[in-house]
Amino acid sequence: MTGHVRISLAAWGATVLGSLVLTPVFSGPFLFISAFLCGAITGVGILLQNLRTPRFLIPFVQLAVLVELISFFFLRDTLKFGLVPWRETALEFNQQMVNAMDSINRFSAPLPPDSHLTLFAVSVIAATGLLIHVIAVQISQAAWAGLLLLIMYTVPAATVHGGLPALLFIPPAIGYIVLLSAEGRTRLSRWGRRISGVSHLDAAEPVEASALGQAGRRIGLSVVALAALLPALLPALPEGVLGNGLAGSGVGDGAGASISATDPMLDMGKNLKRGDNVTALTYTGGPDKGVYLRLTALDLFDGNTWRISPRQDGRKITGDLTPPPGFTGDLGKVQTTKMQIDVSRSFRSQFAPVPYPLHSISLKNRWRYDVSALDVVSSNGQVVGGQKYSLTAYDLQPTPQQLFDSVPGGEPDQYTSQIPRSIDKRITALANALTKDAKGNHFEQAAMLQKWFRNDGGFTYSTDASPQSGMRALSAFLFDNKTGYCEQFATGMALMARTLNIPSRVAIGFLPGQAGKNGEHIVRMHDMHAWPELYFQGVGWVRFEPTPSARVASTPTWTDSAGTVTEAPTTAPTTAPTTPGAAESPDISKPQNPRDLPGGDSGAVIDTGNWFTNGGGKAIGVTAGVILLLCIPWLIRALIRRKRFARAPGRAGVEGLWAEIRDTARDLGLDWSDTATPRQLGEWLLSKVPEDAQSQALRLARGVEAVRYAGLSDLQVDLRAEAATVRKALWNQTKLTRRWRARLLPPSWRWYLNRGSTEASDLLDEFDLALARLRSFVLPHRSGRHAN
Known part of the structure; x- marks a missing residue:
């Protein structure tokens, strides 16, 4: 096998192994398609190299082949004559990439096996494989190809929630080592035939014993071992240390919460169950008893997770926002309320907390808003933490009569009425059974669902419930355990509403918080909340509150009179303006069961508690961990010394005692010689110890x-007392600072690490021998040829 073929195949293998790190991000057959395309690129490169094609032309031919194959697999309808990529192919490819980037930014891993996402993953892996081939084969710099493998690993490692499994680092590391070994063997072969049969283990076996081979094996072993062991030994870093994906890192005191655009529901659950109950924001103005502040709305449910549906680029905030979707009344007659919001730096989110529906906001420049959700989001990854802004919101208070009279009309969008195919049929039957007395009126159906969740269904509020919102978890919540927190109540009611043909979505945001001084309201991290929004023609999106009173004291005022409205619905949606009603009372009451609520009494002052619970315990734990880590060398030396002095008299015991004197001398910085004889070292010891210890x-x-050398009987030699005296004498003759250094970081400890590396390299040599013997057994004719 020629050198360029060997390196080409190694580059292909490194690319395939490196692409394994993308399996937690993408799904579908992207890995197999990528391996095939990279194999095709490699085959073309080998063929052109064998045909003596000019080196600079090979990458261009490979690129043309790659474009043709990707177009044929994914964009066949745009090819001219069914074979040639054309302008339409480039435009469609660009659109598919835009769609893929939008899905990646909005959805959390693993991504669905959609065609545009598969095309994106395949294109990235194949392009990486082409670059690796060019760098390793054409430019002959295989070491630099490792940067591309590192980039392929770091992208999912930084974006996947919870990080990647530690073992996923091993495949790209092995691929990189194989690539380096192939290049090293090719470089070595240019000097002539490789010398075999010089291994210190077995001179008759063809095992490479060059310094290059030994160094490569040792480096490879060290890299893979560290990659596999360190993540298991070191404590996990908290989220936010290196940023939290799209949530941003922000600037703050290190405590708080993050809400990302990929999976806001998951982030909310984490903050409620494990986050610190620090202040998220404060606001003034608005209704006297507070107002719900919304971050965004989740309108896409795939049967597993509620997410934000694909959106177009948001609109710039230049003045008043667009009217609330679905509202057909006269907004000029609707009362507005003004607010000032001050967001804590500890809250990291690209979404700005605002009431719904929003009329105007002072955030400009790099902030946009979505016309369907009326949420305000950063356009450049900036977080809202530390922002102060003022806003004006509509104080919409629809009456029960208006909601009752709302006639079902067209769907507001393509997502909020979709029901996943995997829906549990019992959920549809339950929704119909609970609302059979509503006679098809959507408002009465929604009010009955809310009442069932809050009062009649026998549900219990608890953050100990599973944070998942998949179909199995939702079915278990509705029919089995009936225990959950706001996520389960909101998603359960939203899905049941869709089965009744009521468009619905789930809002993520904050409860009104606690009233403070001078009209200020304080909102904390544990005030994060989820609630369903249902769509009524002529009124728009309306908030409901299915979470039990153990968490939320009251329901929206427009649902209080549900069931008492008896007028027949009109034949057309009402166009009467919505007038402000009595202010609702969305206060959070004191929990009936504080043990089931995050943080206990949500009205408690966050600065209460002792120094231990407010960070002292964490500081003690970190300090103890650092001290323990620093004490590892001392502990290892102490255990080795104890073992040596505990050995029974005999040959092994004497050698252990002599090794202890050697290590003590090294720890104290004395020039112990490994080449000297015991007699020479004995004379050297006489010059280092005081007179009373020289005889020992x-x-x-x-x-x-x-x-x-004299073959004394093992049972006749016991030198433990002499070794203890000599060691003590050497220790006492050394300066105090040197003794402390010898205790905390003994140099002899590093010698054992080097010895471990040597033994590990010997194990690799044994592995090489096994491969060589297997090769000789499978291909015996080669041994005969060498013998001749």
Whole structure:
């Protein structure tokens, strides 16, 4: 096998192994298609190299082949004559990439096996494989190809929630080592035939014993071992240390919460169950008893997760926002309310907390808003933490009569009425059974669902419930355990509403918080909340509150009179303006069961508690961990020394004592010689110890000499007392600072690490021998040829 073929195949293998790190991000057959395309690129490169094609032309031919294959697999309808990529192919490819980037930014891993996402993953892996081939084969710099493998690993490692499994680092590391080995073997072969049969293990076996081979094996072993072991030994870093995906890192005190655009529901659950109950924001203005502040709305449910549906680029905030979707009244007659919001730096989110529906906001420049959700989001990854802004919101208070009279009309969008195919049929039957007395009126149906969740269904509020919102978890919540927190109540009611043909979505945001001084309201991290929004023609999106009173004291005022409206619905949606009603009372009451609520009493002052619970315990834990880590070398030396002095008298015991004197001398910075004989070292010891210990040092050296060269019986030699005296004498003759250094970081400890590396390399040599013997067994004719 020629050198360029070997490196080409190694580059292909490294690319395939490196692409395994993308399996937690993408799904579908992207890995197999990528391996095939990279194999095709590699085959073309090998063929052109064998045909003596000019080196600079090979990458261009490979690129043309790659474009043709990707177009044929994914964009066949745009090819001219069914074979040639054309302008339409480039435009469609660009649109598919835009769609893929939009899905990646909005959805959390693993991504669905959609065609545009598969095309994106395949294109990235194949392009990476082409670059690796060019760098390793054409430019002959295989070491630099490792940067591309590192980039392929770091992208999912930084974006996947919870990080990647530690073992996923091993495949790209092995691929990189194989690539380096192939290049090293090719470089070495240019000097002539490789010399075999010089291994220190078995001179008759064809095992490479060059310094290059040994160094490569040791480096490879160290890299893979560290990658596999360190993540298991070191404590996990908290989220936010290196940023939290699209949520941003922000600037703050390190405590708080993050809400990302990929999976806001998951982030909310984490903050409620494990986050610190620090202040998220404060606001003034608005209704006297507070107002719900919404971050965004989740309108896409795939049967597993509620997410934000694909959106177009948001509109710039230049003045008043667009009217609330679905509202057909006269907004000029609707009362507005003004607010000032101050967001804490500890809250990291690209979404700005605002009431719904929003009329105007002072955030400009790099902030946009979505016309369907009326949420305000950063356009450049900036977080809202530390922002102060003022806003004006509509104080919509629809009456029960208006909601009752709303006639079902067209769907507001393509997502909020979709029901996943995997829906549990029992959920549809339950929704119909609970609302059979509503006679098809959507408002009465929604009010009955809300009442069932809050009062009649026998549900219990608890954050100990599973944070998942998949179909199985939702079915278990509705029919089995009936225990959950706001996520389960909101998603359960939203899905049941869709089965009744009521468009619905789930809002993520904050409860009104606690009233403070001078009209200020304080909103904390544990005030994060989820609630369903249902769509009524002529009124728009209307908030409902299915979460039990153990968490939320009251329901929206427009649902209080549900069931008492008896007028027949009109034949057309009402166009009467919505007038402000009595202010609702969305206060959070004191929990009936504080143990089931995050943080206990949500009205407690966050600065209460002692120094231990407010960070002292964490500081003690970190300090203890650092001290323990620093004490590892001292602990290892102490255990080794104890083991040596505990050995029974005999040859092994004498050698252990002599090794202890050697290590003590190294720890104290003395120039112990590994090449000197025991007699020479005994004379050297006489010059290092005081006069009262010289006789013991001489007996120790003579004993070691007798055991090694005179063949003394093992049972006759016990030099533990002499070794203890010599060691103590060496220790007392050294300065205090040097002694402390020898305790905390003994240099002899590093010698054992080097010895471990040597033994590991010997294991690799044994592995090489096994491969060589297997090769000789499978291909015996080669041995005969060498013999001749």
